[in-house]
Amino acid sequence: MPFPEFWEWVQALPLSEYIGFTYWFPLLESIHVLAIGFVVGSILMVDLRLLGVAAVAYAASRVTRELVPWTWGAFVVAVITGTGMFMTRATAYVENPAFQMKLILLILACANMALFQFRTFRDVALWDVGTVPPPAARAAGAVSLALWAGVVLAGRWTGHII
Amino acid sequence: MIEDFAYALAESRARELAVYLLGNVPGLPPITQSFHILGIACVTGSSIFLNLRILGIAVPSQNVSEMIGRLMPWTWWALLVNALTGSIFVIARPLRYYFNPVFAIKFSLLVPALVLAFVIHYLSRREPGYWEISQGRRLALGAIALVSLVLWVGVVLAGRWIAYSEYLFFPE
Numbered sequence: 001m002p003f004p005e006f007w008e009w010v011q012a013l014p015l016s017e018y019i020g021f022t023y024w025f026p027l028l029e030s031i032h033v034l035a036i037g038f039v040v041g042s043i044l045m046v047d048l049r050l051l052g053v054a055a056v057a058y059a060a061s062r063v064t065r066e067l068v069p070w071t072w073g074a075f076v077v078a079v080i081t082g083t084g085m086f087m088t089r090a091t092a093y094v095e096n097p098a099f100q101m102k103l104i105l106l107i108l109a110c111a112n113m114a115l116f117q118f119r120t121f122r123d124v125a126l127w128d129v130g131t132v133p134p135p136a137a138r139a140a141g142a143v144s145l146a147l148w149a150g151v152v153l154a155g156r157w158t159g160h161i162i
Numbered sequence: 163m164i165e166d167f168a169y170a171l172a173e174s175r176a177r178e179l180a181v182y183l184l185g186n187v188p189g190l191p192p193i194t195q196s197f198h199i200l201g202i203a204c205v206t207g208s209s210i211f212l213n214l215r216i217l218g219i220a221v222p223s224q225n226v227s228e229m230i231g232r233l234m235p236w237t238w239w240a241l242l243v244n245a246l247t248g249s250i251f252v253i254a255r256p257l258r259y260y261f262n263p264v265f266a267i268k269f270s271l272l273v274p275a276l277v278l279a280f281v282i283h284y285l286s287r288r289e290p291g292y293w294e295i296s297q298g299r300r301l302a303l304g305a306i307a308l309v310s311l312v313l314w315v316g317v318v319l320a321g322r323w324i325a326y327s328e329y330l331f332f333p334e
Contacts, residue, residue: 026326030319036199037318041207055232058224066221098192152199157192 007090020088032081036155038074040148042067050116050141052132059128060137064121089162096161102154109147116140168260171253180254191251198247202318204240208233209279210314216307226303227291234283241276264327268320275313278306 001007010016019025048054049063086093093099120136127133133141171177184191212233214220221229252259259265282303285292293303323330 023326023329026323026329030322033199033202033322034315034318037202037206037210040200040203041205041211044203044207045211055224057228062223063221066223070220149196149200152203153193153196156196156199157189160192 001094004091007094010087010090013087016087016090019084025085025088028081028084032078032085035074035078035081036152039071039078040152042070042074043144043148046071047141047144050133050137050144052138056131060133061121061124061128064124092162093158096158098154098157098161102151102158105147105150105154109144109151112140112143112147116144165260168256171256176253177256180250184250184254194247194250198244201240201244201247202321204236205244205314206318208236208240209275210311212282213307213311213314216303217311227286227294230282230286230293234279237279259324262324262327263331264320264324268317268324271313271316271320275310275317278310278313282306282310 019028045055046064046067049056049058049060055063116137120134120140127137132138211220212226212229215222215224215229216226282293293299
């Protein structure tokens with residue numbers, strides 16, 4: 001892994017040691033799980049609407065606009081709490097294959113979201129109130145579900161390898 | 163009674179099997195735990211968001227009665243998944259959980275959360291629009307939603323703290 005000195009420096013910070021040796025680690029971890037519940041729970045509702053299998057009585061744009069801010073808000077909380085845990089053993093986490101896989105899946109999930117937001121969602125007016133969205137939107141929903149489930153699995157696996 | 167059950171479980175073949183599976187099937191613990199977390203996400207996406215909607219905090223365009231009928235089955239099915247995925251760990255180490263005060267706290271929060279979720283769902287099914295017919299019922303539903311929200315958040319946090327009970331109950 002590049003920058004080994006950097007990760008060692010992060011790990012040796014007083015904050016990192018404080019988190020690692022006190023109740024702060026489980027505190028951050030429990031909030032991390034709660035945040036994951038909100039990230040996946042909110043994006044699940046959006047994805048199922050995009051797949052045309054749930055909440056079809058509501059416009060896809062409405063469902064998306066009301067829920068995606070929750071996804072991002074919870075995601076920020078998950079990143080902050082996750083960073084706090086990462087700092088305590090940064091050198092081990094960067095070498096951890098499950099953690100590396102988690103980051104790759106996260107990047108893919110964000111890319112999928114961006115692609116949907118800036119390509120497929122632009123002509124949402126054409127399919128907003130129809131029951132089943134077009135194939136591109138359904139694909140975005142299905143890919144998102146698979147990627148977020150993968151993020152959860154890789155994230156949980158990370159703790160078993162450390 | 164629960165104590166007898168925990169001790170009986172500790173001596174059982176079921177325990178041997180659970181210990182064997184968790185120790186020998188590659189990836190079984192993290193995979194099972196991931197399903198448990200995905201179950202938590204489904205409960206969040208159904209019951210927690212329903213409570214937030216009732217309190218006027220989330221998804222304002224969605225109708226409360228319609229949400230109850232659409233989302234509550236997700237809560238029940240997800241809780242079934244969580245009961246099954248959680249059970250294998252309890253069966254593998256029954257005494258560890260029986261004597262863990264955080265495990266007791268989690269279930270003390272879970273049981274009232276289940277009762278409130280059942281009350282919301284049952285009354286709405288028996289009488290469509292039950293919760294929106296009068297101001298009194300709307301207020302009652304708001305109070306139930308607030309309490310449920312706190313309980314569900316507590317269940318999730320306490321669940322993660324089971325592994326760290328010594329931080330809370332055995333300070334050095």
